[in-house]
Amino acid sequence: MLKDITLGQFFPGTSPIHRLDPRVKLLLALIFIVVLFVINNLVAYIIMGVLLAVVVKISQIPLGLVLKGLKPIFVVVIITAILNIFYNTTGEVLWEWGFLRVTTNGIMLGIFMAIRIVYLIIGVAIILTYTTSPILLTDAVENVFSPFKRFGFPAHEIAMMMTIAIRFIPTLVEETEKIINAQKARGADFETGSILKRAKALVPILVPLFVSAFKRADELAIAMECRCYQGGENRTRMRVLQTSRIDYVAIVITVLVCAALVSMNFMEFGWRA
Amino acid sequence: MKPFISFENLSFKYSEEEPRWVLENINLTIDDGSFVAVLGHNGSGKSTLAKHLNAILLPTEGKVYVDGIDTCDEEKLFDLRQRVGMVFQNPDNQIVATVVEEDVAFAPENLGVPPAEIRERVDWALEAVSMTEYREAASYHLSGGQKQRIAIAGVLAMKPKCIVLDEPTAMLDPQGRKEVMKTIRELNKNEGITIVMITHYMNEAIMADRVVVMDEGHVILDGDPYEVFSHVDELKSVGLDVPQPTELMYLLKGAGVDIEKTVLTDEECAEVLYNLLEGQR
Amino acid sequence: MKIEIQNLTHTYGAGTPFVKNALDDVSITIEDHDFIGLIGHTGSGKSTLVQHLNGILKPTSGRILIDGRDMWDKNTNIREVRFKIGLVFQYPEHQLFEETVYRDIAFGPTNMGLSEEEIRERVLSAMEFVGLEQDLLDKSPFDLSGGQKRRVAIAGVIAMRPEVLVLDEPTAGLDPKARDDLLKQIKKYYKENRSTVIIVSHSMEDMAKTVDKIIVVKGGKIERFLPVGEIFADAESLSSMSLDIPTITKVFKKLKDRGVDIETNVYTVKYAYELMRSRLLGEVRQDA
Numbered sequence: 053m054l055k056d057i058t059l060g061q062f063f064p065g066t067s068p069i070h071r072l073d074p075r076v077k078l079l080l081a082l083i084f085i086v087v088l089f090v091i092n093n094l095v096a097y098i099i100m101g102v103l104l105a106v107v108v109k110i111s112q113i114p115l116g117l118v119l120k121g122l123k124p125i126f127v128v129v130i131i132t133a134i135l136n137i138f139y140n141t142t143g144e145v146l147w148e149w150g151f152l153r154v155t156t157n158g159i160m161l162g163i164f165m166a167i168r169i170v171y172l173i174i175g176v177a178i179i180l181t182y183t184t185s186p187i188l189l190t191d192a193v194e195n196v197f198s199p200f201k202r203f204g205f206p207a208h209e210i211a212m213m214m215t216i217a218i219r220f221i222p223t224l225v226e227e228t229e230k231i232i233n234a235q236k237a238r239g240a241d242f243e244t245g246s247i248l249k250r251a252k253a254l255v256p257i258l259v260p261l262f263v264s265a266f267k268r269a270d271e272l273a274i275a276m277e278c279r280c281y282q283g284g285e286n287r288t289r290m291r292v293l294q295t296s297r298i299d300y301v302a303i304v305i306t307v308l309v310c311a312a313l314v315s316m317n318f319m320e321f322g323w324r325a
Numbered sequence: 326m327k328p329f330i331s332f333e334n335l336s337f338k339y340s341e342e343e344p345r346w347v348l349e350n351i352n353l354t355i356d357d358g359s360f361v362a363v364l365g366h367n368g369s370g371k372s373t374l375a376k377h378l379n380a381i382l383l384p385t386e387g388k389v390y391v392d393g394i395d396t397c398d399e400e401k402l403f404d405l406r407q408r409v410g411m412v413f414q415n416p417d418n419q420i421v422a423t424v425v426e427e428d429v430a431f432a433p434e435n436l437g438v439p440p441a442e443i444r445e446r447v448d449w450a451l452e453a454v455s456m457t458e459y460r461e462a463a464s465y466h467l468s469g470g471q472k473q474r475i476a477i478a479g480v481l482a483m484k485p486k487c488i489v490l491d492e493p494t495a496m497l498d499p500q501g502r503k504e505v506m507k508t509i510r511e512l513n514k515n516e517g518i519t520i521v522m523i524t525h526y527m528n529e530a531i532m533a534d535r536v537v538v539m540d541e542g543h544v545i546l547d548g549d550p551y552e553v554f555s556h557v558d559e560l561k562s563v564g565l566d567v568p569q570p571t572e573l574m575y576l577l578k579g580a581g582v583d584i585e586k587t588v589l590t591d592e593e594c595a596e597v598l599y600n601l602l603e604g605q606r
Numbered sequence: 607m608k609i610e611i612q613n614l615t616h617t618y619g620a621g622t623p624f625v626k627n628a629l630d631d632v633s634i635t636i637e638d639h640d641f642i643g644l645i646g647h648t649g650s651g652k653s654t655l656v657q658h659l660n661g662i663l664k665p666t667s668g669r670i671l672i673d674g675r676d677m678w679d680k681n682t683n684i685r686e687v688r689f690k691i692g693l694v695f696q697y698p699e700h701q702l703f704e705e706t707v708y709r710d711i712a713f714g715p716t717n718m719g720l721s722e723e724e725i726r727e728r729v730l731s732a733m734e735f736v737g738l739e740q741d742l743l744d745k746s747p748f749d750l751s752g753g754q755k756r757r758v759a760i761a762g763v764i765a766m767r768p769e770v771l772v773l774d775e776p777t778a779g780l781d782p783k784a785r786d787d788l789l790k791q792i793k794k795y796y797k798e799n800r801s802t803v804i805i806v807s808h809s810m811e812d813m814a815k816t817v818d819k820i821i822v823v824k825g826g827k828i829e830r831f832l833p834v835g836e837i838f839a840d841a842e843s844l845s846s847m848s849l850d851i852p853t854i855t856k857v858f859k860k861l862k863d864r865g866v867d868i869e870t871n872v873y874t875v876k877y878a879y880e881l882m883r884s885r886l887l888g889e890v891r892q893d894a
Contacts, residue, residue, distance in 0.1 A: 062423065064461045187427040219423045222465040227700075233662045234701040237693040238762060239685055239717030256713065259703035263748065271418035278379060278411040279421075279432035279479060280403050290430040290443040366781040367752060414779075468648065495779045498648045499808050499850045525781040528853075564783030569811070569854040569875050576879040582886050591853050595860035601886055602866055 062185050068298055069111035069183045074192035076299040077180055080306050084175050087310040088168055094160075096316040097167050103309060104174055111183050121178045122170065129166050137162035186218040188291065194284075195293055208284025216272070224265065231260050327393065328354035329487065329519055330378065334387035337373060347373050349542045350387070357486070360513045360520040362533035362550075366564040370542040371523045375491050378521065379409040392486060407436060410480025412490040416472035425467075425475055426451065426460040432483045443482075450481040453516065454508050470501025474508055481512070487519035488512065494529065506532060527554075527566050531589045538565070555587040570594030607673055607690065607769040607802060609636040609659065614668035616654050628654040630826040631668070636770075636804070641796050643813030643834075644806045645849065646823035652806055653696075655823060656772050659804075660691040689718055692768030696775045698759030702747040707738070707758050710747050714766040725765075732765035735795050737787065753784040760788075764795065770802040771795070777812065789816045811852040814838070814873035822849065839871045854878050 064070075072080075091097060108118055136158070143157030181189065194211035201207050232242070235256045242253050330353075337348040348370045355361055365371040376382040377389045380396040389396045394405050413419055422428040426447050433443045451457045454474040464472055473493055480488060490509065494502040506529055512518045522533065530536050536553040538546035540563040546553045554560070557567050557575040567575070570588050574597065578584045582601065588594045616629040628651045636642065646652040657663040658670060661677055661684040670677045677687055692714075695701070704710035711732055715725040733740065736757040742750065747758050760776065773792065777785040793816055796803040807813050813820060813834070820837045822830035824847055830837060838844065841859050844851050851873075858872045868885075872878045 062463065064424075185427065186423045215422055219421060219464075222463075223417055226465075230695065231701055233657070234695045234698065235713075236662060237660055237688055237695065238701075238714040239688055239766065240713075241685065241717065256701070256703045260701050263703075264700060268418045271413060271415060272421070274381060275411070275413060275419035275476075276421060276431075278381065278406055280406050280435040280483065281431075282403070282435060286437045288434055288437050288440060288443065290427070290434060290440055290447060292440050366783055500647060500848075527782075564781060566782040569852065569878075570857055572875050573854060573857070573878050573882070576875070577882055577886065580879075580883050580887060582883070591856040591860060594857045595864070598857065598861055598882065599864055599866060602861075605886070 063113060063117070063182045064185070065112050065183065067110055067112045067183065068302075069107065069179065071298060072183075072302055073293055073295045073299045074184050074188040075196055075293055076295060076302060077184055078189075078192050078196060080302060081176050081180050083306060083310055085172065087314060088171055088175070090314055091317065092164070093316045093319070094163075096313045097164070097171075100171065100313060101167075104171060104179075107179055108174070111179055113178065113182050117182070118174060118178055121182075122173060125169065125173055129169050132169060133162040133166040136165045186215060188293075190214045190218075191289060191291070191293060208287075212284075220268070223268075224261070227264055228257065228261055231257050327390075329357035329359075329392055330355040330521075331390045332374075332377070332387070333390070335374075335377065335384050335389055336386040337377070337382065338385055346385075346542050348377075351542075351544060353537065353544060353547070355519065355521065358513075358517050358519055359535060360510070360533045361522070361535045361537060362530040363521065363523045363537045363539060364525060364527075364530050364553075364565060365523075365539035366525060369539045369563070371539045372491050373542075374539065375411075375489050375521065375523050378487070378489050379406050379411055381411070403436070407483045408486050410483055410485035410488045412473070412476050412480060412488060412493050414492045414495050416469060416476045416496075419476045419479065420464050420472065423463050423465075425456065425462050425464055428464065428475060429460075429478045429482050432479060436483065446482045446484065447478075450478040453481055453512065454478045468501060469497045470504040473497060473501065473505050477505075477508060477512075485518065487521065489521045489523075491523045492525070493522065494524070494526065502526075502529070525565070527568050531568060538563070550589055551587045554589060608638050608671075609691075609770065609802075610669075610671040610674075611635070611658070612669045612671065614655075614658060614670065615666050616651075616658065616663060617666040627826050629658075632826070632828055633668075634821070634828055634831060636802060638802060639800055640802050640804075641793075641816075641818040642802075642804045643817035643820045644804055644823065645808070645810060645813060645820060647808075647848075650823045651826040652823045653774060654826075656693060656774055656804065656806055659770070659772055660688045660693045662693065685717075689714075689766050690768055691770040691772065692763040692766050694760050694763045694771070694773040694776060696778055698763075698776075699747075699752065699755035702755060702759060705746060706744050707733075707747050707750075708743045710758060711761045711765050714762055718766060728765045728767065729761075732761040735764055735791065736761045737791055753780060753788075756780065756784075756788070768801065770804070772804045772806070774806045775808070776805060777807070777809075785812070792816070808850070810844075810850050810855075810873075814852050814855075815876075822847065834873065835871065838873045841870055 091100070137154060138152055138158060140158040140161045141153045141155055143155040145153060145155050147154040190211040193214060194207045197205060197207035240253060240256055242250065332351045332353040335348055335351040336346050338346050351374065363371045363374065373382065377384060377396065378391060380402060383397055391405060392408050394401050396405060420428050421431050429447045429450050430443050433446050438446065451460050454477050456471065456474050456478060459467065459471065464475060467475070477488070494505050497505065509520055509522065510532060513520045522529070524530055531550045533550065536548065536550050537544055538553060538560065545563065546556055546559065554567050554571050557572065560567055568589055570591055570593065574584050574588050574594065584597065588597055611632055611634045614629055614632045615627060618626045618628055632655065644652050644656065654663060658665060664678060672687060672690070675682060702710050704713065708729055711729045712725050715728050730740070738754065738757050738761060742754070747755060750758065764771065776792065777788055780788065789812060792803060792805065805813065805817060817834060819833050820830065821828060829847065838851065838855050841851055841855055854875055855870070855873050858868060858870050858878070861868050862870050872881060
């Protein structure tokens with residue numbers, strides 16, 4: 053069901069992770085992503101996994117929600133892993149059929165890519181978005197990118213677009229579900245037939261969805277104008293972003309841990325690709 | 326004293342080519358602190374009238390003044406919009422931010438209010454619509470009535486003198502309708518906010534101090550609810566209802582029963598019937 | 607067509623912290639040619655119940671028998687069930703998608719695999735039932751007024767000629783005249799078509815003057831299933847379920863409370879008028 057999509061939702065709380073400055077969280081997420089793709093040592097990945105689990109624990113996000121968040125990307129992970137297995141053909145050959153060849157290095161790369169995607173989702177999509185209110189997150193984006201405004205970079209506009217997108221995702225998901233059900237009640241068949249027929253079957257869903265989205269956009273724009281929205285100029289914020297001790301602690305810990313993990317690339321033990 | 330809102334010979338159409346006026350020669354004044362319900366069927370021009378109050382639409386002919394501001398005065402556009410808050414039918418399409426209190430903060434943030442004062446205003450606005458306990462909730466977990474109260478809090482945070490509500494309960498269930506109507510009445514009574522409410526529910530219109538009935542772009546009836554709802558035939562002829570007790574009294578009167586006054590509520594109706602039955606003994 | 611619902615339970619969010627029984631062991635039989643109003647609060651389970659009637663939702667446990675056959679039996683084609691039990695969702699105009707009114711109404715019949723002539727015949731008669739003029743046939747549904755769009759959407763389901771027609775809050779958001787017109791048309795459809803009609807509504811006032819029987823759903827259970835004439839006899843207990851009983855019923859309840867010897871089972875203005883006229887004028891005439 054579409055309702056199972058929990059990515060991009062926010063779970064209010066008071067954990068240390070919730071209390072971090074969102075700009076710091078963005079920075080840490082960025083470091084995390086870079087390191088995630090630099091590491092090439094299985095032991096390092098295992099350590100990283102344990103650390104991620106610890107962060108999840110500290111953030112008080114129920115384990116069930118983490119798993120639920122991972123469910124929708126399961127297929128993507130498998131496909132990526134398989135593609136990567138066939139992509140790298142160096143190393144010891146284990147199996148060969150025509151132009152397809154599975155090697156030790158290929159398998160390693162497949163496993164690494166799967167781990168990277170899973171960690172990426174847990175680290176960014178789950179820990180970051182579950183613990184940060186969407187507004188704070190978009191405020192942070194606006195704030196981090198505001199130095200580039202002078203070069204014409206629309207930091208405020210992008211942040212506002214993100215805010216609205218996050219706000220409307222659940223609404224539109226619900227709407228899609230309703231439209232699907234309504235067309236099913238009129239005998240629409242989405243499950244059988246050729247690819248072309250199935251693609252055509254989407255028209256009765258997509259047209260109403262877009263009509264509704266445009267109507268919502270129109271009404272929202274008027275409502276925003278009525279609430280004196282006039283772009284980012286002279287705008288103040290209810291919450292002022294502030295860094296505190298806990299943020300510096302988090303930065304120091306992350307940087308040290310990441311340095312340690314990256315340095316394992318140069319060590320002699322562990323499995324690597 | 327000048328009235329708070331005045332429509333002076335207001336006429337409106339969407340484009341020059343259109344043959345028909347959507348609003349035609351409207352003259353209407355609304356006093357500060359009053360609670361006015363504007364009734365009419367769909368397409369009667371009632372929503373168009375409301376949209377003139379904060380310059381979403383501008384008059385084709387005539388003028389609209391709110392608190393001394395000419396709505397055509399572009400320099401004072403934000404002064405005007407701050408004074409007149411607008412609440413629309415679909416609460417989902419007015420809420421900008423996911424988290425309740427952050428949405429309520431949207432308008433004062435746009436107005437450049439200092440952070441500490443925004444916090445105060447948000448807390449006050451949520452209290453005024455009895456939604457304080459949901460301040461950290463995500464709006465999509467709320468009921469329709471709750472969402473609409475958040476939308477009201479969102480305009481309250483501008484500290485408006487007047488709130489215009491365009492069919493605020495049309496998409497709500499009876500429970501949500503009651504919540505929203507209660508909130509609106511309290512804002513009028515306790516905070517002295519002028520209320521202009523567009524509706525086609527008679528049970529809501531009777532709560533107002535004054536009812537204005539529109540049809541085909543004209544004001545056809547205007548007065549206190551008792552006065553307006555005494556015109557049962559006229560209301561029915563423009564596709565509107567009257568409350569059930571009012572209709573019963575009207576029918577009985579037509580049959581020759583001696584009934585003087587118009588009734589609106591079940592309470593009043595029972596009282597009149599009781600006296601009639603007692604009088605027979 | 608007879609619909610038997612046996613011990614139907616529906617649970618949302620099984621296995622998550624948000625488990626909720628939307629329907630709890632519901633058993634009810636809807637006879638052929640019933641005209642039913644289904645009343646309950648938001649979250650009472652009434653929408654969940656109607657979505658089971660045509661297999662949009664599948665029971666967590668329990669069975670639904672259509673003319674004695676289990677709807678979820680391996681041999682039953684669920685699409686066939688949907689053609690027999692037509693469901694009009696809330697705000698059905700939000701599902702319009704075709705270029706013309708004709709093609710939108712024809713969507714259901716086309717999915718049924720009917721012939722071109724048959725489809726045309728059905729579309730035209732469905733339009734007549736909902737009171738749409740024929741000159742709208744080639745218009746875009748998106749250019750119509752709100753009330754007309756609603757009618758097109760309802761015609762889209764009626765055109766499938768379902769044996770059971772279920773409408774989820776068909777009058778939501780309509781103004782008083784459009785609401786009364788639509789309810790009258792549904793009533794006419796019911797009378798002329800020998801089909802079963804079920805209307806989901808919040809409004810006791812509307813249902814009292816439209817349907818024959820009323821089902822009250824509360825907390826996932828059926829609280830009442832009675833003919834309209836009997837449902838308001840116990841207005842006290844309906845009020846205690848915080849349902850909106852018709853204002854006119856409240857008037858007579860108040861009279862009774864003040865010691866007047868009068869029946870309280872009054873739920874339409876028409877009936878109230880006749881009752882009071884005979885009480886007030888009938889007796890006056892006798893005195894004179």
